[in-house]
Amino acid sequence: MQGVGILGAQWGDEGKGRVVDFLTEKAPVVVRYQGGNNAGHTCVIGNQKIVLHLVPSGILRPGRLCLIGNGVVVNPQVLVEEIARLKSSGFLENEDRIRLSDRAHLIMPYHQRIDVLREERRGAAKIGTTGRGIGPAYEDKARRSGLRVGDLLDPEEFKKKLAVNLEENNAYIEKVLGGKGFTLGEILEPFLDFGSKIRGLIADTSRILDQEIKKGSRILFEGAQGSMLDLDHGTYPFVTSSVTTSGGIFSGSGLGYGRLSLLMVGVTKAYTTRVGAGPFPTELFDKTGDRLVEAGGEFGATTGRRRRTGWLDLVALNYASRLNGLGGLALTKIDVLSGLDPIRLAVAYRYKGERLTEFPADLKILSECQPEYEDLPGWREDLGAVRRISDLPPAVRRYLARVEELTGIPVLILSLGAERGQTVVIRDPFEV
């Protein structure tokens, strides 16, 4: 395969960053195509822990070209700060390796304020957003009044567009949400400053991508969030505002279907986590749930929130597989299950006496579903030092084989810890 898409197969936080970081060894080009700084990809390199919110994780390897596609929403302040951090920690010599789509939309300060005020107003019914302004930025895009990265290149035009957009958003903040609006000057000056700082990065990234494809470069598409947070197919309205499933790769990077051979790899933890509100059928409220939080370090990379935890949900995973057209799985955090016995897999849901194997659209139904579990024997061994599949305890291999049987998808990659050496490749997705 010339291209590999790395997609979250759950509710985000599956450990995509470490899988991408590992695969960038084989791919000179890495593309982000949706979401914004709601994402937080944590990578541990030596004794350095790096959290990336916008720049693709590929940046951590020398020489990799990182594209931020048109489908991403960009907070330029976060980008400027992230680039500065990458430089000061020695991961980025200059900015030639980052290119930002001129068509990507900007997250403005009023988007963030709307996000926060709206969540406060929703009270108990809140979505539990990251408060980064993601939804309101995509709303302006869909309303056709958003500001794009390319607008920063023409300060006069930018000012005019900002004035119109600000007027609408200020009215909403003040009249509907009861908050305080912004003055033009408060936003204009800092944004023109960001514009001058990122000017050199702005480009037609779809074209650069096409040139790389023609050169024969391998391309890695780095998804953010997870399939169950997809705006159309996820647990709406408890979703994010972008297309997190594989279709987002095409629209969000300007890639034409069929331009390259592409394998979709779904990243899933060996259990399930979720941050924010919304139904979660296999959620655990007992000591096992607490143990998964502690052993798995289940706190959000962006907001620090404690993640909700539960057993691996194969109804959701099979749904994600169908939506994304998955050709392989990357299974992360298997090491966290060590010491648990039995290990449970949700193979179906029970709803009012009925057995469901398809993920329901209706959240009322979903919230009343009880998981039907298949139990597998656990293992006690610490897996942190395992580097080869043949060194895995038999119970782990049995677990992997059962996941493959129940999903019909081969496990290509295993992650047994946060460090670079702890990712084990069963089969290289670029060689499939």
Ligand code: IMP
């Ligand atoms: P938003 O993307 O900030 O609007 O948040 C919408 C929903 O998506 C909330 O439930 C968030 O917790 C969730 N979400 C957004 N980004 C991530 C992520 O990177 N990991 C996990 N959940 C996320």
